[in-house]
Amino acid sequence: MNKTMLGYVPKESPIYAVHPFVKLYFLLIVSLFPMFVAAPEWNFLLLVFILALMVISRVDIRIVRIYIPVAISMGSIILISYTILGGRHPEFQVIFNLFGLPIYWERVRDAMVVYFRILPMIATMVFFLSTSRERDIIVAMRTIRLPFVVTYVFAMALRSAGMVLEDFQIVRQAEQARGFDPTGKPLTYKIRKYIMYMIPLFALSLRRSEEFTNALVARGYAFTGEASHVKRADYVLTHYTFKTHDAIFTTLITLAFIALLIARYGLHYFSLDHSWFIQWLHAVLS
Amino acid sequence: MSTTTTPARKELTAEQIWTVQPGERRSVGVIHIVITALLIGIGFVVGSFGSISFPLGFGVNFFWTGIAVQQVGSIWFGLWGVIAGTIFPFFSNAIAGTPFYISAAYIPANFVQAFLPAWAFRYFKADPRLRSGRDYFILLIAMIVSSAFGALWSPLVVLRGFGLLTTESVPLFVWGWFGGNVVAGIVFNFILLKALSGVVIRTPAFVKRWWA
Numbered sequence: 349m350n351k352t353m354l355g356y357v358p359k360e361s362p363i364y365a366v367h368p369f370v371k372l373y374f375l376l377i378v379s380l381f382p383m384f385v386a387a388p389e390w391n392f393l394l395l396v397f398i399l400a401l402m403v404i405s406r407v408d409i410r411i412v413r414i415y416i417p418v419a420i421s422m423g424s425i426i427l428i429s430y431t432i433l434g435g436r437h438p439e440f441q442v443i444f445n446l447f448g449l450p451i452y453w454e455r456v457r458d459a460m461v462v463y464f465r466i467l468p469m470i471a472t473m474v475f476f477l478s479t480s481r482e483r484d485i486i487v488a489m490r491t492i493r494l495p496f497v498v499t500y501v502f503a504m505a506l507r508s509a510g511m512v513l514e515d516f517q518i519v520r521q522a523e524q525a526r527g528f529d530p531t532g533k534p535l536t537y538k539i540r541k542y543i544m545y546m547i548p549l550f551a552l553s554l555r556r557s558e559e560f561t562n563a564l565v566a567r568g569y570a571f572t573g574e575a576s577h578v579k580r581a582d583y584v585l586t587h588y589t590f591k592t593h594d595a596i597f598t599t600l601i602t603l604a605f606i607a608l609l610i611a612r613y614g615l616h617y618f619s620l621d622h623s624w625f626i627q628w629l630h631a632v633l634s
Numbered sequence: 635m636s637t638t639t640t641p642a643r644k645e646l647t648a649e650q651i652w653t654v655q656p657g658e659r660r661s662v663g664v665i666h667i668v669i670t671a672l673l674i675g676i677g678f679v680v681g682s683f684g685s686i687s688f689p690l691g692f693g694v695n696f697f698w699t700g701i702a703v704q705q706v707g708s709i710w711f712g713l714w715g716v717i718a719g720t721i722f723p724f725f726s727n728a729i730a731g732t733p734f735y736i737s738a739a740y741i742p743a744n745f746v747q748a749f750l751p752a753w754a755f756r757y758f759k760a761d762p763r764l765r766s767g768r769d770y771f772i773l774l775i776a777m778i779v780s781s782a783f784g785a786l787w788s789p790l791v792v793l794r795g796f797g798l799l800t801t802e803s804v805p806l807f808v809w810g811w812f813g814g815n816v817v818a819g820i821v822f823n824f825i826l827l828k829a830l831s832g833v834v835i836r837t838p839a840f841v842k843r844w845w846a
Contacts, residue, residue: 353678354725354728355729375734376734379733379734379735380735383735383796418689418731421689421691422691422692422731425691425692426691426798428803429798429799429800429802429803429806430800430803433800433802433803433806434800434803435800435801435802455800461797462796462797462798465796465797466733466798469733469734469735469736470731470732470733472733472734473728473731473732473733473734474731477728477729497667500667500671501667501670501671501674502671504671504672504675505670505671505672505674505675505678505721505722505725506675507671507675508671508672508674508675508676509674509675509676509679509725510675512676512678512680516679539697539821540821542699542821542822543821543822543825543826546680546699546702546822546825546826547825547829547830549676549680550676550706550830551830551833553672553673553675553676554830554833554834554837554839556672557665557668557669557839558665558837558838560668560671560672561663561664561665561668564664564668565664569664570664571662571664571667572661572662572663
């Protein structure tokens with residue numbers, strides 16, 4: 349595994365044979381799928397499909413474990429929001445009482461629908477972060493012809509995030525060397541003392557901005573005026589070519605999305621009325 | 635015996651800080667692009683701390699440290715800070731597991747949270763070094779109003795729009811977003827401005843108007 353600014357990516361993976369644009373396109377389009385699907389079983393199927401893609405891409409599944417607390421906390425919030433904080437609705441069907449609070453079937457059903465919509469959206473994001481190196485994202489941005497300055501700012505931002513993390517460690521060690529020890533102190537104390545990291549971090553970044561600028565100016569970079577109109581060689585793009593299989597993947601994603609829209613709005617599929625999972629859950633809880 | 639003394643640097647007034655002086659040339663330069671990237675980088679790291687450590691859910695946090703970068707950065711660096719403040723939550727939310735389109739829908743909230751303090755300081759000619767009670771007051775009001783907009787937009791428009799919350803649970807998220815931003819802002823913004831503004835306003839990166 350290699351560490352990137354946004355996560356961990358496998359050292360070698362068949363996904364690297366896919367053009368970075370296809371991965372970005374997958375993130376942008378497939379993230380939309382759950383919004384058009386109400387039936388939880390279909391969204392669960394999409395989740396399984398994305399997890400299978402991760403396995404095929406040799407993503408270390410232990411990475412997914414990092415996101416389990418996120419998924420659990422989101423699930424809990426959704427469930428509490430819909431049931432305990434859901435208010436009183438005499439028109440709804442009560443399935444049981446929790447300490448005198450009625451829990452309604454309609455609320456539990458809606459919570460499940462929403463939760464199963466969110467899970468594939470999170471998985472799509474995790475899949476993208478676990479298969480895209482920083483350079484891949486830059487290549488994807490250059491492929492869709494984003495202006496050079498936008499790509500450059502993005503690349504610099506990722507680089508500077510790495511430097512900020514290094515600076516953070518340096519500042520922390522310097523403060524520990526001066527006797528600062530927050531071990532065993534309450535959270536409020538740690539939060540207040542966090543400012544001791546923020547001021548040096550900002551100060552170091554301001555100094556770095558001048559160093560960065562001098563280096564860029566010395567290399568002839570300009571983002572405004574005459575010099576900015578010079579056509580640049582897209583060196584990074586020379587390492588990536590958009591092959592036939594990339595075109596096929598892009599077409600498949602597009603067709604899948606169109607098919608989904610037709611099925612949803614033309615044929616009325618993926619609705620709650622057709623969901624066997626919801627019918628089964630209703631039978632279990634009623 | 636004669637002694638040589640270095641002449642003291644003339645202290646800038648709040649009016650002078652925001653006004654382009656006669657003969658002073660200010661233009662957009664590479665440094666502004668660099669500062670935008672660096673602010674995105676700092677915001678990414680600092681914002682992730684809040685997103686991971688104090689999550690309420692869907693990118694809403696009880697204590698969001700990123701607000702300091704969003705608001706202080708925009709006061710110092712104008713629209714470059716606003717751009718950075720609008721973009722970096724995308725990254726800090728992403729690694730905390732917030733879906734792409736929810737992060738995208740937060741853009742107006744993050745934009746206003748970054749823009750309003752920058753506008754208030756420029757419009758009312760407040761001193762970023764916080765020399766008077768008026769400066770503190772303007773910053774506090776700008777923080778409260780901008781966070782209130784974010785706190786209303788995000789749960790009411792975004793999370794309700796995506797069907798993630800019921801009407802009854804919206805107040806928890808409104809107060810979570812508002813409190814998480816304002817408390818973090820009170821802890822960090824005042825000290826950062828007080829400690830560093832004196833230096834920043836004399837650097838070429840400082841933005842007097844909106845772009846330069």
